[in-house]
Amino acid sequence: MKMDxxxxxxxxITGFAGAMYAGRGFIxxxxxxxxxxxxxxxxxxxxxKRIDAGRMIAMPGLMNAHTHSPxxxxxxxxxxxxLDDWLYKSIIPIENKLTREHIRNGSMLAIAEMIKSxxxxxxxxxxxxxxxxxxxxxxxxxxxxxxxxxxxxxxNNGLEDAKAFCRKFYSRYHGxxxxxxxxxxxxxxxxxxxxxxxxxSAEFAAETGMTVNIHLHETKSxxxxxxxxxxxxxxxxxxxxxxxxGPVAAAHTVWLTDQDMDxxxxxxxVPVHNPSSxxxxxxxxxxxxxxxxxxxxxxxxxxxxxxNNDLDMFGEMHIAGLIHKGxxxxxxxxxxxxxxxxxxxxxxxxMGFGASGTIRTGNKADxxxxxxxxxxxxxxLNPVNAMVYSTSGADVDTVIIxxxxxxxxxRLMTMDEEKIRYNLKKSASELFNI
Amino acid sequence: MKMDxxxxxxxxITGFAGAMYAGRGFIxxxxxxxxxxxxxxxxxxxxxKRIDAGRMIAMPGLMNAHTHSPxxxxxxxxxxxxLDDWLYKSIIPIENKLTREHIRNGSMLAIAEMIKSxxxxxxxxxxxxxxxxxxxxxxxxxxxxxxxxxxxxxxNNGLEDAKAFCRKFYSRYHGxxxxxxxxxxxxxxxxxxxxxxxxxSAEFAAETGMTVNIHLHETKSxxxxxxxxxxxxxxxxxxxxxxxxGPVAAAHTVWLTDQDMDxxxxxxxVPVHNPSSxxxxxxxxxxxxxxxxxxxxxxxxxxxxxxNNDLDMFGEMHIAGLIHKGxxxxxxxxxxxxxxxxxxxxxxxxMGFGASGTIRTGNKADxxxxxxxxxxxxxxLNPVNAMVYSTSGADVDTVIIxxxxxxxxxRLMTMDEEKIRYNLKKSASELFNI
Numbered sequence: 001m002k003m004d005x006x007x008x009x010x011x012x013i014t015g016f017a018g019a020m021y022a023g024r025g026f027i028x029x030x031x032x033x034x035x036x037x038x039x040x041x042x043x044x045x046x047x048x049k050r051i052d053a054g055r056m057i058a059m060p061g062l063m064n065a066h067t068h069s070p071x072x073x074x075x076x077x078x079x080x081x082x083l084d085d086w087l088y089k090s091i092i093p094i095e096n097k098l099t100r101e102h103i104r105n106g107s108m109l110a111i112a113e114m115i116k117s118x119x120x121x122x123x124x125x126x127x128x129x130x131x132x133x134x135x136x137x138x139x140x141x142x143x144x145x146x147x148x149x150x151x152x153x154x155x156n157n158g159l160e161d162a163k164a165f166c167r168k169f170y171s172r173y174h175g176x177x178x179x180x181x182x183x184x185x186x187x188x189x190x191x192x193x194x195x196x197x198x199x200x201s202a203e204f205a206a207e208t209g210m211t212v213n214i215h216l217h218e219t220k221s222x223x224x225x226x227x228x229x230x231x232x233x234x235x236x237x238x239x240x241x242x243x244x245x246g247p248v249a250a251a252h253t254v255w256l257t258d259q260d261m262d263x264x265x266x267x268x269x270v271p272v273h274n275p276s277s278x279x280x281x282x283x284x285x286x287x288x289x290x291x292x293x294x295x296x297x298x299x300x301x302x303x304x305x306x307x308n309n310d311l312d313m314f315g316e317m318h319i320a321g322l323i324h325k326g327x328x329x330x331x332x333x334x335x336x337x338x339x340x341x342x343x344x345x346x347x348x349x350x351m352g353f354g355a356s357g358t359i360r361t362g363n364k365a366d367x368x369x370x371x372x373x374x375x376x377x378x379x380x381l382n383p384v385n386a387m388v389y390s391t392s393g394a395d396v397d398t399v400i401i402x403x404x405x406x407x408x409x410x411r412l413m414t415m416d417e418e419k420i421r422y423n424l425k426k427s428a429s430e431l432f433n434i
Numbered sequence: 435m436k437m438d439x440x441x442x443x444x445x446x447i448t449g450f451a452g453a454m455y456a457g458r459g460f461i462x463x464x465x466x467x468x469x470x471x472x473x474x475x476x477x478x479x480x481x482x483k484r485i486d487a488g489r490m491i492a493m494p495g496l497m498n499a500h501t502h503s504p505x506x507x508x509x510x511x512x513x514x515x516x517l518d519d520w521l522y523k524s525i526i527p528i529e530n531k532l533t534r535e536h537i538r539n540g541s542m543l544a545i546a547e548m549i550k551s552x553x554x555x556x557x558x559x560x561x562x563x564x565x566x567x568x569x570x571x572x573x574x575x576x577x578x579x580x581x582x583x584x585x586x587x588x589x590n591n592g593l594e595d596a597k598a599f600c601r602k603f604y605s606r607y608h609g610x611x612x613x614x615x616x617x618x619x620x621x622x623x624x625x626x627x628x629x630x631x632x633x634x635s636a637e638f639a640a641e642t643g644m645t646v647n648i649h650l651h652e653t654k655s656x657x658x659x660x661x662x663x664x665x666x667x668x669x670x671x672x673x674x675x676x677x678x679x680g681p682v683a684a685a686h687t688v689w690l691t692d693q694d695m696d697x698x699x700x701x702x703x704v705p706v707h708n709p710s711s712x713x714x715x716x717x718x719x720x721x722x723x724x725x726x727x728x729x730x731x732x733x734x735x736x737x738x739x740x741x742n743n744d745l746d747m748f749g750e751m752h753i754a755g756l757i758h759k760g761x762x763x764x765x766x767x768x769x770x771x772x773x774x775x776x777x778x779x780x781x782x783x784x785m786g787f788g789a790s791g792t793i794r795t796g797n798k799a800d801x802x803x804x805x806x807x808x809x810x811x812x813x814x815l816n817p818v819n820a821m822v823y824s825t826s827g828a829d830v831d832t833v834i835i836x837x838x839x840x841x842x843x844x845r846l847m848t849m850d851e852e853k854i855r856y857n858l859k860k861s862a863s864e865l866f867n868i
Contacts, residue, residue, distance in 0.1 A: 072812070073813070074815070075811075075812075075813065075815065075820075075824060076814075076815050076816045076819035076820045076823060076824060077815045077816065079769070079770055079816070079819045079823065080759075080765045080766045080769050080770070081765050081766075082765050085765075086765075109809060109812060112809050113809040113810050116809060116810075117810070220763075275760075276756060278760060279756035279757060279759045279760035280756060280759060280765070280823070281759075281765060282759045282760065282762070282763045282764055282765035282767075283760075283763075284760060284763060285760050285761075305824075308823070308824070309819065309820070309823040309824040310810040310811075310823070310824040311810065312810060312826070315749075315752070315826070318749070319753065319756070322710060322713035322714060322753070323713060323757060323760065325514075325713045325714060325715075325716045326709075326712060326713035326716065326717075326718060326719050326757065327719075327761075328716070329654075329716045329717075329718055330716055331514050331515050331516050331519075331520075331714070331715060331716035332514045332515075333716075335513070335514050336513055336514070373855065375543060375546050375547040375550055375851070375854070375855065376547050376550075376551070376744040376745065376746060376827070377509075377744075378506070378509075378543060378855055378858050378859060378862075379507065379509065379858060379859055379862035379863075379866075379868075380510075381508070381509065381510050381511045381862070381866060381868075382510045382511065382513070385510035385513045385743065386509075386510045386743070389510060389513070389714070389742070389743040389744070390509060390510060390739075390742070390743040390744040392746070392749070392826045392827070392828055393810070393826070394826055394828035394829075395828075417809070420809070421807065421809065421812055424812050424813060425812060425813055428812075428813035428815070429813075432813075432815060434813075434815075
């Protein structure tokens with residue numbers, strides 16, 4: 001047997017509920033695949049590169065299931081505002097100035113930031129998304145990039161033109177980069193769409209087979225407006241218009257009734273929890289323990305950096321592991337193991353990367369090695385708890401995506417960090433006159 | 435004029451509400467004091483060491499106003515449990531095995547971890563606290579270490595013996611290390627004390643002038659028990675017994691009525707917010723916005739690592755900046771500026787280090803330099819927001835305490851990190867048979 005990479009003697013977090021921590025062991029990678037997982041070294045194997053991971057924890061790469069990567073351009077710009085105030089008064093005026101170069105520079109920095117904090121895949125929604133897709137291909141990160149009928153004023157020349165524009169994007173990027181990329185259908189939200197465009201989107205999703213990527217039940221006022229307009233909740237009108245008949249990743253899902261959660265469960269929607277953003281914009285706390293109790297698979301995302309204000313999934317895991325205990329006064333509300341499932345396997349599900357998100361033979365080799373020897377992690381009494389409660393993105397040492405090492409010893413291998421930083425600052429100085 | 439250190443061209447966060455960010459400037463240090471703060475370089479000055487801080491943010495060192503440093507030994511040991519379950523079933527059985535060597539090794543690692551994440555002072559409560567005081571002196575970190583009449587079974591030989599034991603500790607360490615150390619009176623909690631020992635403690639605090647360091651209103655059941663026993667809330671019985679007549683740092687303060695908050699305000703108690711621990715142990719959310727609205731100065735702490743599970747005050751600031759927006763649905767509930775005041779100036783107030791916590795001429799030189807150029811902080815549109823919402827302890831580059839550089843370029847100058855890690859692991863292996 002031949003292996004390209006053999007990770008030796010790591011503490012292995014598998015990503016599988018009930019068997020989350022596997023103790024110390026070895027992980028072999030051949031091409032883009034995990035070809036060996038075991039407690040002992042594989043026998044009779046020719047190995048191209050060995051990684052001594054004795055002081056590392058190996059775990060599935062983190063899956064950021066909701067973000068808007070170019071929004072790093074507006075990081076920390078507007079604080080202490082509600083969603084509407086933040087979006088319409090601060091963010092959109094800047095967004096109106098964005099060029100394709102800004103989007104490209106923002107995407108590059110966001111991807112570099114995500115890799116440096118252990119994210120190996122992300123689900124993205126923004127404008128000029130081909131810039132983001134190209135940046136992902138260049139970096140070698142897994143990504144699912146969404147484009148919708150209303151994105152970038154695609155509907156200016158009518159529905160058929162918008163569909164053609166989307167189809168062209170999908171055919172170019174869906175499966176590109178040896179399967180690194182997927183595409184999906186953005187349906188921004190019930191409040192920016194109307195019944196007609198929701199139905200058009202549902203039909204288009206069915207026709208193209210795309211996953212629908214939507215903001216859903218983010219704020220109380222969004223829900224109230226939907227009841228006013230449709231006599232039902234946002235997720236109710238989504239079901240009504242057929243939008244939930246294929247795979248759906250629904251970001252936020254904060255304001256849900258029990259009935260709304262039953263729709264999520266029945267239609268196998270994957271809700272994406274964005275706790276930092278929901279607090280930052282005072283949207284509220286998503287009922288994650290309640291969803292988990294119903295057997296719903298909840299994924300995790302950072303949202304865009306402008307409402308977070310970073311893209312560190314370790315920070316997001318930490319927060320997701322804590323806030324529900326505080327809200328429900330139940331310390332078992334969301335366990336560390338739940339959080340890792342959310343950040344890995346359930347994210348993979350949300351994005352349609354089913355062969356990622358867990359460590360087992362036959363899966364794609366999306367693996368991160370996390371330094372377990374930082375003072376803040378000594379002693380390492382419980383690797384699963386440590387990943388959620390005391391680890392930060394800065395502890396990530398090595399990132400492997402699709403079998404390719406994209407970061408080693410915290411050095412990016414596929415991207416020029418200095419150039420990315422320089423370009424981003426240049427774009428920011430244009431946008432903010434600084 | 436002569437200066438030992440001149441920090442050049444840093445972005446300066448002052449720590450003062452209303453003038454929190456001062457733009458780029460220069461900070462001069464002579465001996466243990468800040469002797470210059472200005473937009474331009476000081477003229478006619480002989481400088482021993484210049485620090486080019488062009489890519490740094492200079493801010494007051496963080497003040498961890500509630501922790502139990504040796505509890506790093508039990509980091510991530512017990513997760514997903516209530517305070518009672520966690521304390522009595524997991525923590526105390528291990529604590530019963532602790533030796534002075536364990537306490538010393540735990541204190542050393544905790545202090546190293548705190549310095550590495552930008553903390554320059556901490557308020558500590560535990561057993562064998564002279565080990566912690568000695569560790570703080572060795573490291574050169576500012577600390578206020580508490581010892582109480584009931585600590586370490588001091589009362590075994592009666593009240594006078596316990597008082598003598600405490601007095602000896604206070605006289606040895608209060609003001610030691612050129613004012614680096616202070617001591618205070620631990621009164622663990624209303625639930626572990628009774629009316630007699632509360633009164634004894636109040637008298638002893640008045641006699642010695644020590645600040646009282648107490649856990650107060652942490653859980654709902656603590657409050658209910660006090661009503662059952664005393665017919666009043668825990669803070670009510672504290673006032674009744676005279677315990678609030680001098681300076682008091684009160685950790686947690688989660689379950690407070692409006693009347694309880696009025697007592698805090700009236701008696702100038704400094705409540706110490708521990709959001710991670712309060713969520714981790716499912717105690718709840720402290721009413722911080724409500725306290726701020728009353729003009730109460732709230733400080734911030736990590737609590738011990740066993741209920742956090744790290745000692746990173748940047749993580750704590752991040753969480754403190756977010757959760758109250760989520761709970762109140764008001765994005766202005768606790769602002770980034772509020773959080774920095776809590777973590778710096780108000781912490782200094784809680785510990786009795788009034789000349790720390792802000793950057794101005796005449797204050798003690800407790801200053802940290804934070805790398806502002808991490809990808810997760812680019813672009814740096816707002817340093818105050820960035821420190822709260824997108825910075826982690828790993829971004830701290832340089833730490834100066836009392837004019838002495840204790841970390842430079844992330845290298846500890848006064849402590850041997852490898853030895854500390856080795857010793858801590860040795861202690862943990864003894865305690866947990868690993």
